[in-house]
Amino acid sequence: MANPLFPRAAGVLLHPTSLPGPHGAGDLGGVPALLDWLASAGFSVWQILPLVPPGAAHSPYASPSALSGNAALIALSGLVADGLLRKEEIVAPPLPEDRADFAASQAFKEPLLRLAADRLVHDRQHPLRPGYVQYYHQQQWAVDAGLFQAIRAQHGHTAWWHWPQPLRTREPAAIERALDELTDDVQRYVALQYLFDRQWQWVRDHAQHRGIRIIGDVPIYVDGDSVDTWCQPHLFQLDANGQPKKVAGVPPDYFAEKGQFWGNPLYDWTAMARDRYRWWAARLRRTLVHVDAVRIDHFRGFAAYWAIPQDAPDATYGAWQRGPGLPLFTALRRELGELPLIAEDLGVVDDAVVNLRVKSGLPGMKVLQFAFGDNAKNPFLPHHHETDSVVYTGTHDNDTTLGWWRASADQHGKVQRYLGPVDDSTIAARLVETAFASVAHTAVVPAQDLLGLDSEARMNVPGVTEGNWAWRLPPGALSEQLAYRLRELAATYDRSR
Secondary structure (H helix, E strand, O other): OOOOOOOOEEEEEOOHHHOOOOOOOOOHHHHHHHHHHHHHOOOOEEEOOOOOOOOHHHOOOOOOOOOOOOHHHOOHHHHHHOOOOOHHHOOOOOOOOOEOOHHHHHHHHHHHHHHHHHHHHHOOOOOOHHHHHHHHHHOHHHHHHHHHHHHHHHOOOOOHHHOOHHHHOOOHHHHHHHHHHOHHHHHHHHHHHHHHHHHHHHHHHHHHHOOOEEEEEEOOOOOOOOHHHHHOHHHEOEOOOOOEOEEEEEOOOOOOOOOEEEEEEOEOHHHHHHOOOHHHHHHHHHHHHHOOEEEEOOHHHHOEEEEEEOOOOOHHHOEEEEOOOHHHHHHHHHHHOOOOEEEOOOOOOOHHHHHHHHHHOOOEEEEHHHOOOOOOOOOOOHHHOOOOEEEEOOOOOOOOHHHHHHHOHHHHHHHHHHHOOOOOOOHHHHHHHHHHHOOOOEEEEEHHHHOOOOHHHOOOOOOOOOOOOOEOOOOOOOOHHHHHHHHHHHHHOOOOO
């Protein structure tokens, strides 16, 4: 049965940091050109990674603030247009185009972002200031996040559980004093969130004009050292000192033979149920300000989650614990209405996970790179696909299709029996066409596979902490010729916008 929230469509997976740009990493300034190209290619979906500020090793899946936007994505050109920067102030050093250099980008952009934010805060005559003031008073989460970051910086960037006890436990008098002492830092943070939201609304308007729906991404967990755990520790499995009793991860699977030790604090689902899951409702409501639909990362953790002792050497020492199940999604639907969510139902999936997804009414994911390592009953093979699902050649956690092909010689026979003759030069295009031909209502392809790139273009290697998230789209790679070929493909398989 057709899902009214997800018409048949094709799209690309490409995070804004991967766009070409002049400042060491992509930003929102490059999005309009991308959206124009997507429209010319017949696509109507753009999928991104989480828009939150990245955590350790630049990962967007371990953020210090679940509700904040990544201010590093703000386009300086937009700040010039807003009268908050002058062109002559933006004198950029030469930075690489092939891979994101986040350190160099931050060193260049951060002083300019601070300057623009300070001008907005202190210039009472600036036309954007009334909007900022209203935002400050309406978005309490932004004030909390700004204060968290300011206190953290004041204490040498140490984790909040190492702060003095009055701040650690958020005693009202201590919070008031901190707000008074750090008001400039807090106001600057909120101003940057306002500017981020303002620029992203510009992105959404352009996407809507072009007929492009944006699919966002919500990580299941937050970072232990986050404003979320600091402000509401009772919603997490923490001890009296703010330390996790057990931490998140996954058991061994096809991504990692010893599982993955993520280290995030786990939720206290009993406490969340007493609060009618309002924290999750607020998180999704905020995300849906930015996007049209949301991929929920690690959906299986809502059926049962892997709990690992904090001092364990690896994730194999964990054990399954029962998750919140259907009551969470029932509460979210009651609070938010119909849920335009996609369940990332990968990893160790059992009947309980499948039943929860079906009862929640959410489409799941089919990843073609996982289809050929088993027999004809493999659920990722196209003949087992369901209409109410999203098919991918691979995800941000996979190797590129060409890289996967080169590393999977043992699967070549099965692939060729199913897809026909393929080799290094044709495997990516053939898998893209297979995704488009699927009965799944949405087909999403990483930009690297549209271009047929090898493992050098991989976005993330799960379990590896360094060298990830840095791939950037080569300038000019999304050509008119490629758009024409994809537009023909979309038309052939009834995925045209």
